[in-house]
Amino acid sequence: MRIRPDQLTQSLKKNPPGIFVVSGDEPLLLQEACDEIRKYCKSQEFLERLAFHAPKNFDWGQLDEHTQSFSLFGEKKLIELHLESLPNDAGKKSLQAWANQPPEDACLLLISGKIESSTLNTKWFKAIESHCLHVQIWPINHDQLPQWVTQRMQRVGFHPTAAAVKALCDHVEGNLLAAQQEIEKLRLLNTQEQVDVDDILKGIASSNKYTVFNLVDACLERDAKHAVKILQTLQAESFEPSIVLWSLSRETRVLAKLFRARQAGRNIEQVLQQERVFKNKWPLYKKYMGKASPAYLPKLHHHCQLADKAIKGLESQSPWSLLMEASLLLAGVASVKA
Structure with a gap:
């Protein structure tokens, strides 16, 4: 059933x-x-x-x-x-x-x-x-996310305003793990049941210096040095590795679809829209695809799989080491070991 x-x-x-x-x-x-x-x-x-x-x-x-x-x-x-x-x-x-x-x-x-x-x-x-x-399980799409966030916040006793929900949705960009982490952090920072946009912004302001979105942007800009710095900072701040893996895995899937669309002669903007990529990020993806080859994607997917096993305790290598290798591959460093 x-x-x-x-x-x-x-x-x-x-x-x-x-x-x-x-x-x-x-x-x-x-x-x-x-x-x-x-x-x-x-x-x-x-x-x-x-x-x-x-x-x-x-x-x-x-x-x-x-x-x-x-x-x-x-x-x-x-x-x-x-x-x-x-x-x-x-x-x-x-x-x-x-x-x-x-x-x-x-x-x-x-x-x-x-x-x-x-x-x-x-x-x-x-x-x-x-x-x-x-x-x-189906992904929560852009239109469903506000209701999902509202229900999650109500589940832990919060009564968020519509503006607060929108601010949180805009911040996490569809990453449910990140949204859940922000809600848990809000429980520690806020004792009031009513949550408005200022409470959300305060929580975001108290976040780590970098986010997974900064990491992905650095990789798409093919700035390996900056990507390494961001990932090392996230690790030092005890950031949840599963959220990093979510972001890298998502980029792997999006890029695979973009490369397939380009090879088939389709408009990649349609794919970017279908994958709910923010329009201000489209130039970054187009620039990246002008320099990158899809040949590295199987190896990137393999490293994401290994990182998933490591996070679950089924792989002897460090999750952060595997996430570093995956990030470098995404950033265009082709010498990462298989």
Whole structure:
């Protein structure tokens, strides 16, 4: 069954099946949905948690082994599988077998980026979806953001004015992680329930010296030295690395679409508009594309994937080291190691 994130709480009260799918490209909403499922599984005594990343060459036999083996302490398991690409034939077969007959002592949580409609309509995925709870997450667009921010602020007891909501939306430029961080900071700075635009501006003024938007601008300007300085400052100020990753990953997706559009002879301004890039940034993107080649994008995407694993504790390298390498690649430094 396919549901929206706001339907998850009620759906978990209806004895859901032993397989969950959470898909989408919005990190905050993806994380929150996964956390709610983890909390539910823990309440059902699935106390042992195992996490795997599944690239193209993933050994799907590992999944079968863990479903057939007993826990050392007799605990039920929650097995998380982070899909980095579509499963191969062995993977499809393994997932369908789980969906058709889930083990009593294990739950499966599949975590994926956006699943395209071409995949949603395949026979193998429909077979899985008919036996699972699929939380499909869509990005919050520009028109929906004010309502989302208002609801988030009301959830923690604030009553924001329309001007306050607009100021916060303009500041975060669609980054939900950054918006949530600003709301949490506001809770520390403001004890009043009523929040006006001055409260928002004070919170922004007390922010870090640099933001992820400064980092992206420096990279698009191909100013590697300034990008390094900004990233080092963010790290020193204990900035949340997942927000940096969100920004770099978003730029990777936007640039990939821009390069594909240019190669197909399409107007890149249409893509910039579709991706909700502010018009005052369009010249920066056009200038960047005049100098950069799309050949580096696969390596940039790879470093973002590694940084995501590192943030989740599934990669031995430092998240900040990987974010630095990704930033340098975006800024045009081609000598970064793979």
